[in-house]
Amino acid sequence: MAYPPVLPPAGRTNATPQLDAHPSDHNLIAAALAAMPWGLVAPPVILSGGAQSIPATAVTDVTGLTLNFVRRAARRYLARWTLQLQQQTAAAVPNIYLMDGANATWTFRGLTMVAAQYFALSDFFEVSGAAGTVTVKVRANTPAGTLQVANGSSPSVLLVEDVGPKP
Numbered sequence: 001m002a003y004p005p006v007l008p009p010a011g012r013t014n015a016t017p018q019l020d021a022h023p024s025d026h027n028l029i030a031a032a033l034a035a036m037p038w039g040l041v042a043p044p045v046i047l048s049g050g051a052q053s054i055p056a057t058a059v060t061d062v063t064g065l066t067l068n069f070v071r072r073a074a075r076r077y078l079a080r081w082t083l084q085l086q087q088q089t090a091a092a093v094p095n096i097y098l099m100d101g102a103n104a105t106w107t108f109r110g111l112t113m114v115a116a117q118y119f120a121l122s123d124f125f126e127v128s129g130a131a132g133t134v135t136v137k138v139r140a141n142t143p144a145g146t147l148q149v150a151n152g153s154s155p156s157v158l159l160v161e162d163v164g165p166k167p
Contacts, residue, residue, distance in 0.1 A: 039162060040162075041070070041160050044067075045159070046156070057143065059103075062139060067158055069133070076126060076128075077161065081138050081156070081158045083140075084118070085120070087113035088148055091114045092145055094110065094142035096121055097139040097140065097141075100136065100137075101135030109121060
């Protein structure tokens with residue numbers, strides 16, 4: 001199904017001489033569809049190729065984990081990511097960020113890892129704001145050593161879902 005779903009008009013009237021419930025049925029269907037979660041707003045981004053190295057200190061885009069979508073007024077969106085990580089060569093506390101296209105941080109997670117340790121890390125964030133095109137991206141850094149993100153057998157994922165109307 002295309003996003004956003006095409007909703008039938010919610011203000012239909014009966015313009016025929018026959019009195020039937022057809023317009024009111026359309027209005028009820030339109031209201032019910034508008035109240036539902038609409039699901040994925042764009043195809044999820046899945047990294048399953050070779051690992052990406054994140055060098056020490058610099059906050060770096062995780063190549064390929066960027067997603068654009070159109071945010072609608074009066075709707076709620078949830079961005080979710082899962083990363084497969086390996087802290088190489090030195091123990092550290094790497095940070096994983098969820099940011100917008102201007103690199104403003106929405107949320108981040110840090111975790112203590114010993115050298116050569118593998119870890120899967122997930123997080124989510126409600127993306128709010130005005131209607132319009134939104135860029136969501138995952139960035140990472142580590143204070144020491146090198147952080148590896150994703151590999152062939154353990155993919156990393158970024159997705160954004162419409163989770164329903166704002167209350």
